[in-house]
Amino acid sequence: MPTPYSPSGRVGSNTFLLLIPMLASAGLLGAVYGVAMHFIPVMIIDAALVIGFVFASGWAAQIVLRVGKCRSPAFAIFYGVLAGAVAIALSHYVVFELSIRNLPTRPTFMQYLDWRVKTGWRVGRGSSFGRGMHIVGSLVWICWTAEALMVLIGSALLARKQTSEPFCESCERWALRSPLTFSAPGLSAATVERMRSGSLEEILSPPLSEIDHVRSQLRYRVRTCPSCQASNYLDLEHALVTTDKKGKATESTTRVGPTLQLAPEELEAVRQLGEDISAILAAKLADDAQPSLDQPQAKRS
Numbered sequence: 001m002p003t004p005y006s007p008s009g010r011v012g013s014n015t016f017l018l019l020i021p022m023l024a025s026a027g028l029l030g031a032v033y034g035v036a037m038h039f040i041p042v043m044i045i046d047a048a049l050v051i052g053f054v055f056a057s058g059w060a061a062q063i064v065l066r067v068g069k070c071r072s073p074a075f076a077i078f079y080g081v082l083a084g085a086v087a088i089a090l091s092h093y094v095v096f097e098l099s100i101r102n103l104p105t106r107p108t109f110m111q112y113l114d115w116r117v118k119t120g121w122r123v124g125r126g127s128s129f130g131r132g133m134h135i136v137g138s139l140v141w142i143c144w145t146a147e148a149l150m151v152l153i154g155s156a157l158l159a160r161k162q163t164s165e166p167f168c169e170s171c172e173r174w175a176l177r178s179p180l181t182f183s184a185p186g187l188s189a190a191t192v193e194r195m196r197s198g199s200l201e202e203i204l205s206p207p208l209s210e211i212d213h214v215r216s217q218l219r220y221r222v223r224t225c226p227s228c229q230a231s232n233y234l235d236l237e238h239a240l241v242t243t244d245k246k247g248k249a250t251e252s253t254t255r256v257g258p259t260l261q262l263a264p265e266e267l268e269a270v271r272q273l274g275e276d277i278s279a280i281l282a283a284k285l286a287d288d289a290q291p292s293l294d295q296p297q298a299k300r301s
């Protein structure tokens, strides 16, 4: 019986070494964001900048945690919040410096905050927003709070996601090599639903009669440790292709069940299932091609 993968909770010693350069780069990211926010008064671009900032901050945290081999979700959340806080603080500091650069006397940061809350920002001036919108008073604080919460929560969640990737504890490596990936197209929604439980028995015995060339597939992906190849993990993903009125196809994918740790014989069973499915698909393809192959032959004779 395979057990769902859960991270060991260990923090690699490299994670701590990387902390200082990474907090510096989180600060740099915040500074760049601050400059962009200061010089671009267009609301729609600013909104896109906030979202871009959240993802950039989260991805930067993911890189450190991957390189630092961190398997502790708690530490990842702590790190994501810390990096997000440094980035936000630097962005405010940069906007402060840019706002006061032409003043004859240098105000304190608190005086600047007071002035900013009283005068606010005018967004969307001279555009389709007409005379624009004036954000002032408590609205300024609401904007700052919403921005900070988005960055802190976003980078914490993205950072934690990294620690859910499978890790080989005996080799101290991420098990990210994918030697075995295949799809099972045509499985019914009920079959896919049964696999959410993470029962390998269900996962390895889908009703093969359902396999067909259709636009819904169940993808099996095994990831393995690049060193020992004894640590193997299985992920399932359900992909559905839908076509709109203009004939444009879009694919939506959802995860099915948890990441499972596979024993060697279970890995072999997954490999066997992949071979069975491709044999069925090849046979169906030959069946479908049969009539069109027969026709020209009949004409020729």
Ligand SMILES: [Zn+2]
Pocket: 168, 169, 170, 171, 172, 173, 225, 226, 227, 228, 229, 230, 231
């Ligand atoms: Zn290994």
